[in-house]
Amino acid sequence: MKLKIFTTMLTSFFLVLGCSNSNPKRDKFDTTLYDGRPIETLSTDVPPLSEKEAITRGDIALTNNNLDLALYEYIRSLSFEEARFQDKTLYNIGRIHQSRNNNLLAEKAYLMAVKSNPNHIPSLTKLGVEYSKSGSIELGESYLLRAVNADQARLSSQLRVNKDKKIDNKLIQALLVDNQSPEEALMALGVLADVREQHDLAQAWYSKALMVDGSSAKTLMNLGYSYYMSGDYTTAQRFTLASLEKQPENDKALNNLALIYLAKGEVRRGLSVFQQKMETPEALNNVGYILMIQGKPDKAIPYLQQAINMKPNYYKVANENLERALALVKEEKGEN
The missing domain is CATH 1.25.40 (Serine Threonine Protein Phosphatase 5, Tetratricopeptide repeat)
Structure with missing residues (x-):
């Protein structure tokens, strides 16, 4: 009888142990990436059993504009030992923080994404754009070029753009792009070139960005302004009007159009544009x-x-x- 009881207990122990080992191992919730209402108010659901389930929950919460819950679920997905989508998840976490103007946590998430995957193009692009906007031009440019180079690697191109070597129109024109290429990074490199008064280079970057998304009102506007700064007012007008066709109420594009008319000596037309706003x-x-x-x-x-x-x-x-x-x-x- 004692032997039977012992055998039953031993069998139960191994069953429990087996169930315990079948669950994925997870680290603690990374509170340093979270900034929202108290976690205990977010969900009483059974914890997700996999990274994919946690991400799906986060996606649903994000679709419903429940940003705190989306953050919570995305961060939970990072805790699985076999997590395979950390770069994409961290990017989503960064976007949520950025939408809330929480730039420090956004930066942290993007940097973690790049650490997880050094060629994660969206995170490299965001870091490049935000560093450039904040005045860290050299750092921003380095991330933007990394995004472009990672995209070339994705497209199996041997071309690489290095800021320590000469970058010219011929090199930019030779870059391969498709509809997944980082249009924002290409456009941002154009802006940096314009700031340096390298308008030919800027126009090459903008033109390459338009090969990715030819309907981008912002890129069309920037290209028009670049031609304005280089004194080609006719071409500047053409691209600025094309931008306004996409976004007729864009104040910046309207202002640029007025500047172009005034530079061409068409003062009445410039005045008329200003009077619209x-x-x-x-x-x-x-x-x-x-x-x-x-x-x-x-x-x-x-x-x-x-x-x-x-x-x-x-x-x-x-x-x-x-x-x-x-x-x-x-x-x-x-x-x-």
């Missing part, structure tokens, strides 16, 4: 100010005077601009 006195002041900084203070004066006449009691800005324009005209006459 502001009252006439402000539009007149803008025209006067831009003409002045374009080196045409004499042509600026009538528009500034009109702005003041329409708001005589309180339009301080136009008065200041008028004084400056008159002083510039006086200096020019003195030089002559």
Whole structure:
């Protein structure tokens, strides 16, 4: 009898042990990646049994705009020892934090994604864009180039872009792209080239980005502005109008179009564009100010005077601009 009881207990022990070993091993929940309401309020469900199940739960929560729950489930998916999608999950965690302007946690998640997969193109792109925006230009550019190079590797191209070596139009044009290529990284490299006044390079980067997404209003706008800065106003107008076809209410593109018209001497058209988004006195002041900084203070004066006449009691800005324009005209006459 005792032997039978012992055998039954021993069998039960091994059954329990077997069940315990069949569950995936998980580390503790990484609270350093979480920033939301108390975890205990999020879910009373049975814990996920696999990485895939946790990710699916996170995806559903994200679709329902339940960001705290999405974060919770995504972070839980990272704890599985055999996790295979950590780079993508960490990227999603970074995007959620970024949407909340929690840039430090977003950066941490993107860096962890790149540590998990050094060629994770979306995370490399986000790091490059955000570092560049924050003023860390060299660091940002290095991540953007890594994203481009990782994409070349994905496409089985032997080409690589290295900031320590010469980057020219020919190299950029030779890069392979498809509809999965990092359009945002290509566009951001164009912006950095424009900042350095390397407009030919910038236009090559933008053109390559348009090969990925030809309907990108932002890339079309940036390409138009690049041509404006390089003095090709006709081409600048064409791309800016193409951008406005995609986003007619884009204030920045409208402002760029007005700048282009003024640079071409089509002042009335520039004024008309400004009037689409502001009252006439402000539009007149803008025209006067831009003409002045374009080196045409004499042509600026009538528009500034009109702005003041329409708001005589309180339009301080136009008065200041008028004084400056008159002083510039006086200096020019003195030089002559």
